[in-house]
Amino acid sequence: MKLEPFGNSAALSLGVELELQLVNTHDYDLAPxxxxxxxxxxxxxxxxxxxxxxxxxxxxxxxxxxxxTTQVLDELTQLRDALVACADKLNIAVVGGGTHPFQQWHERRIYDKPRFRELSELYGYLSKQFTIFGQHVHVGCPDANTALVTLHRLSRYIPHFIALSASSPYVQGQDTAFDSARLNSVFAFPLSGRAPFALTWDAFEAYYDKMTRTGVVKSMKDFYWDIRPKPEYGTIEIRVFDTPLTVERAAALAAYVQSLAAWCMADEPFMPADDDYLVYTYNRFQACRFGLDAVYVDPATGEHLPLREHIRQTMDHIAPHARGLGAEPGLALLRTEVEQDRNDARWLRERQGEERLLAEVIRQAAGRFRGQPA
Known part of the structure; x- marks a missing residue:
């Protein structure tokens, strides 16, 4: 299939997707x-x-x-309120978080849709293990070449996105010691990881043509990259976020993406290089494993510094753009939580430390998603 042309979109426009858990209200396991x-x-x-x-x-x-991001929060809130009302009618609950803490993958059912059945046949048990929950953020780009350059600039900040959204410390009843264990499941897929280093649409088209000729790839949907272009929308899509426990945090993460993309496009702070990716997997692992306590290796200088410090520095750089976009409240929420060394993974562990019962943790997380005070 030929790669479709890069579409038109308003620069820095946003679209946000949230994958959410449906749980019963008896033992708070997943419910079909x-x-x-x-x-x-x-x-x-x-x-x-x-x-x-x-x-x-x-x-x-x-x-x-x-x-x-004001509009993002308004729309997510409307959708959240409707979900909660519908769930109440069914006597179930809706929950955020990147993994369900104690579900058993073999008990899951593939949703009856042709693409999902096809993926299940191809990937076997990985399809059921893909019962993980992420937030995707699309950001509009003025043209295809700007999209690719911005994609590779934003790749330096993948550890930020992971640590700020991390909400998947538990898998099948066990504390994994990771803040984001969800991304370990994504890495099992053969076309995951980083996008190829192409800074022009012509170069990207040449790569896409080679991949489709192999028969491995039929469309852009077959790429599970951390960030990928979405030509049909005229956007780039960031896919590494765990689903947060609240829609407010989801909107704040979108504010961070929008402000960072504005800085990358307007100020052009650096030109991405293929060598940036020498430390990419290491930085990604650090953020998954340690969250805000991770070490960040600067790809340009080789300097090692605390990830939270790199996030603070970056927030200072992008602050003027956040003001211009009306994204300041979202960045303020995230900055406060960085200063307090808190993300959703920390909240889940604290609740489990007090309750000693993951079902009760999920019950409380369902309350947070509804908008109840933490």
């Missing part, structure tokens, strides 16, 4: 209620969309194309 939720949600007039995901205990909500 996606079809029922979709039926109830379809009766409501809402922004964006609500669609199924790989397994039947998951659901994905998406905003429309948004011009500001």
């Amino acid at each position: 209620y996606a079809q029922d939720m979709l039926r109830l949600m379809a009766a409501r007039k809402l922004p964006g969309s609500v669609v199924p995901e790989m397994t039947s205990s998951m659901i994905e909500i998406s905003t429309d194309v948004c011009t500001s």
